[in-house]
Amino acid sequence: MSDFRDDGAAALEWAASYLERVRDLPVLSQVEPGTIRAALPDRAPAEPEPFAAVLRDLDEVLMPGLTHWQSPRYFAYFATTASEPGILAELLVAALNQVGILWRASPALQELEEVTLAWLADLLGLPEGLHGHIEDTASTGLITALAAARAASPGKRVVVCSEHTHSSTAKAARLLELELRPIPGDENHAMRADQADLSDACALVATIGTTSSAAVDPVPALADLCADAGVWLHVDAAYAGSAAVCPELRPHFAGWERADSVGVNPHKWLLTPMDCSAFWSRRPDDLRNAFSLVPEYLRVSEDVVSLSEYGMPLGRRFRALKLWAVLRCHGREGLQAVIREHVRLAALFEGWVRDEPGWEICAPRHFSLVCFRLEGSDEENEALLERVNATGLMFLSHTRLGGRFVLRLAIGNARTTEDDVRLAWDVLRREAR
Ligand SMILES: Cc1ncc(COP(=O)(O)O)c(C=O)c1O
Numbered sequence: 001m002s003d004f005r006d007d008g009a010a011a012l013e014w015a016a017s018y019l020e021r022v023r024d025l026p027v028l029s030q031v032e033p034g035t036i037r038a039a040l041p042d043r044a045p046a047e048p049e050p051f052a053a054v055l056r057d058l059d060e061v062l063m064p065g066l067t068h069w070q071s072p073r074y075f076a077y078f079a080t081t082a083s084e085p086g087i088l089a090e091l092l093v094a095a096l097n098q099v100g101i102l103w104r105a106s107p108a109l110q111e112l113e114e115v116t117l118a119w120l121a122d123l124l125g126l127p128e129g130l131h132g133h134i135e136d137t138a139s140t141g142l143i144t145a146l147a148a149a150r151a152a153s154p155g156k157r158v159v160v161c162s163e164h165t166h167s168s169t170a171k172a173a174r175l176l177e178l179e180l181r182p183i184p185g186d187e188n189h190a191m192r193a194d195q196a197d198l199s200d201a202c203a204l205v206a207t208i209g210t211t212s213s214a215a216v217d218p219v220p221a222l223a224d225l226c227a228d229a230g231v232w233l234h235v236d237a238a239y240a241g242s243a244a245v246c247p248e249l250r251p252h253f254a255g256w257e258r259a260d261s262v263g264v265n266p267h268k269w270l271l272t273p274m275d276c277s278a279f280w281s282r283r284p285d286d287l288r289n290a291f292s293l294v295p296e297y298l299r300v301s302e303d304v305v306s307l308s309e310y311g312m313p314l315g316r317r318f319r320a321l322k323l324w325a326v327l328r329c330h331g332r333e334g335l336q337a338v339i340r341e342h343v344r345l346a347a348l349f350e351g352w353v354r355d356e357p358g359w360e361i362c363a364p365r366h367f368s369l370v371c372f373r374l375e376g377s378d379e380e381n382e383a384l385l386e387r388v389n390a391t392g393l394m395f396l397s398h399t400r401l402g403g404r405f406v407l408r409l410a411i412g413n414a415r416t417t418e419d420d421v422r423l424a425w426d427v428l429r430r431e432a433r
Helices: 002-024 035-039 051-065 084-096 107-123 138-152 167-175 219-229 240-245 247-253 284-291 319-355 378-390 418-432
Strands: 131-135 158-162 179-183 201-207 232-236 261-264 277-281 359-361 369-374 397-401 404-410
Touching: 002 051, 035 051, 084 319, 107 131, 107 277, 107 319, 131 138, 131 319, 138 167, 138 201, 138 232, 138 261, 138 277, 138 284, 158 167, 167 179, 201 219, 219 232, 240 247, 240 261, 240 319, 277 284, 319 359, 319 369, 319 418, 369 378, 378 397, 378 404, 378 418, 404 418
Parallel strands: 158 179, 158 201, 201 232, 232 261
Antiparallel strands: 131 277, 261 277, 359 369, 369 404, 397 404
């Protein structure tokens, strides 16, 4: 164990110093495809190597091939933060190596997961008494929701969503042999409820905070339609859901309390290391109908339903420990402070773009994502994005809205300061010239 203590101290020192210097590293990895593979041996070593060799190669071989999601100037896709309590909890999760195949295999894993998701539901203003469990990703949550919806409405095989719904819905539908029916978005990129035909649908997926532009679908109207038609309503709030911790942002979440299932990714905007996707449902019996299959070797005498009966995986990681650590060590007020600061910084950036001749804002901003572009051709904007990312000073991504190439700046890292956002804007304007 002395090696473990010494190596552990070295790994923790590595992690702490990484977090201190990450702001100075090139945000987007600049390596060519295949570079890292070529730098690695073809075979695993025959003789044991010291852990120090792993740390050395992390620095010398792998580091150039890392895009730094922990960088304060990571603004691409949806920016994230693995906060310190979550990182430390991951270490403990690995040390404990709980495998939650059923309740008795780890009562604390299951019960902490249930309690932590009830805490999180409460923090986000979701109703009491929902079934809650943790999935690896929102994509898996989509499969869970659509499989339950399909089983609950035999003979109905259509999934209604918007043209802006995340591709994980299409993937889940394809896997479950359901037909996807995307309907157009309005001028703000929100789903047009008046276009939703639910007559042969088993599910409707509404999004609060779409991936392209963080648009908010009209969930109250869609919930009415779903209730009338007996259709399962899944609300995908993978990115934006964490913002409901702030009461002033709750109006965007109107109606989500009526959903049959809801997904929120704490690994996106709630300071939790990848992976941790919260899934709630008010129809746990329908989840069990779709997923419960208990073989003889897992039969037990105690009267407890294991979490493996509500979704696809049998074994589950002790993810609740890191979410619990994050909720406890930041507290409601700490989480609110981070989200509020990100929304403030996004609003500031939006204002700078709006006030600058030659630039335009391309979508209403609800949360911490700004969609904008240089007034000019798609090619100019695409080239600008490439130049900006090649500086290594920041990383932005793009989308297409109304057929046009649009730049996205998403704020979600707890270390991002006003100076970082200012620098991003300066680099954008400089490279545009
Ligand atoms: C709205 C939305 N839903 C689902 C997903 C998929 O998330 P995951 O990577 O957890 O599957 C994303 C990813 O960005 C998203 O933005």
